Amino acid sequence: AALAGVVEYRNVTFAYPGAESPVLSNISFTARPGQTVAIIGSTGAGKTSLLSLLPRLYDPVEGEVLLDGVPVSRLDRAEITKRVALVPQRPYLFSGTIEHNLRFGKSEATDRELWDALRVAQGESFVRDKKNGLDARIAQGGTNVSGGQRQRLCIARALVTKPRVYLFDDSFSALDVATDARLRAALKQTTADATVIIVAQRVSTITEADQILVLDNGRIVDRGTHEELLETSPTYQEIVES
Ligand code: DGT
Ligand code: MG
Numbered sequence: 001a002a003l004a005g006v007v008e009y010r011n012v013t014f015a016y017p018g019a020e021s022p023v024l025s026n027i028s029f030t031a032r033p034g035q036t037v038a039i040i041g042s043t044g045a046g047k048t049s050l051l052s053l054l055p056r057l058y059d060p061v062e063g064e065v066l067l068d069g070v071p072v073s074r075l076d077r078a079e080i081t082k083r084v085a086l087v088p089q090r091p092y093l094f095s096g097t098i099e100h101n102l103r104f105g106k107s108e109a110t111d112r113e114l115w116d117a118l119r120v121a122q123g124e125s126f127v128r129d130k131k132n133g134l135d136a137r138i139a140q141g142g143t144n145v146s147g148g149q150r151q152r153l154c155i156a157r158a159l160v161t162k163p164r165v166y167l168f169d170d171s172f173s174a175l176d177v178a179t180d181a182r183l184r185a186a187l188k189q190t191t192a193d194a195t196v197i198i199v200a201q202r203v204s205t206i207t208e209a210d211q212i213l214v215l216d217n218g219r220i221v222d223r224g225t226h227e228e229l230l231e232t233s234p235t236y237q238e239i240v241e242s
Contacts, residue, residue, distance in 0.1 A: 005164030005195040007031040012063035036196040038206035041215030047199040085163040091154030093142030099134040117159035120186040123152035147174035165195045
């Protein structure tokens with residue numbers, strides 16, 4: 001069970017260094033292997049900040065974030081990185097080949113593993129269509145691929161590391177609805193035993209989540225499944241209707 005991937009936020013309050021007021025207040029939830037927990041809420045609600053505490057980009061000012069029951073403050077970042085893959089909201093590609101970009105973080109991956117990851121991330125066909133395939137060059141910052149392609153390459157990069165926990169920060173927003181649906185169906189199979197935390201803008205991306213946390217102004221105002229929240233949460237209803 002040492003590598004199970006249970007994530008727990010326990011009464012977490014967080015303020016950015018130097019800032020006066022917290023951007024997250026008293027956040028508690030648990031995400032277990034095999035589960036998908038979704039976080040939804042308006043811009044500035046604190047979704048990205050919430051994710052950033054697990055890989056210790058920042059540490060809470062109160063409360064604890066635990067991974068498999070161990071406070072992450074007691075783990076070093078390299079150890080966390082082996083278990084937790086964060087696909088950031090602004091996914092970053094660096095100057096080099098597609099292969100270099102996919103292997104970043106797991107240099108010993110085989111070509112087969114790279115193509116498997118691309119298949120799941122719905123990136124296989126556009127990489128195949130490139131004259132040099134995996135050897136095709138990416139410009140600094142990924143400026144020569146589209147936003148949706150960049151997102152898919154960064155999702156594939158996360159898959160290559162085969163983590164126990166996936167954090168997707170709005171990773172599907174640049175995809176059309178059909179690609180988004182195909183990608184999530186493929187992901188669901190591949191990540192069936194992993195813990196998945198998804199930040200989303202579109203409700204359609206998260207209707208099947210085991211638990212949805214509705215974040216408003218740094219607080220979890222409601223939680224439940226899509227069906228439960230449709231019944232009980234005015235804030236969720238507003239998001240659905242927007
Ligand atoms: P989004 O991505 O536009 O949907 O918004 P969220 O929900 O991801 O919001 P988040 O976590 O980026 O921002 C929450 C609050 O924290 C917001 O008032 C802006 C502030 N904030 C975000 N990043 C930083 C930072 O690096 N430093 C400081 N001081 N404040 C930040
Ligand atoms: Mg964000």
